[in-house]
Amino acid sequence: MTETNWTLETVQQLRTLAREGVPVPVISMRLKRPIEAVAAKLAELGITPAVSV
Secondary structure, three states, X not given: OOOOXXXXXXXXXXXXXXXXXXXXXXXXXXXXXXXXXXXXXXXXXXXOOEOOO
């Protein structure tokens, strides 16, 4: 897996999508990052992700 740094712009997109209630798998596709990376970054930021159904 390639390690990619989170830019300020990407983190802002992540926060916006999470606030809108977008599920982690969808955020992962939109940001072109692994689900695990998105979930880990949300946890690092203290953001509770939306539950995907």
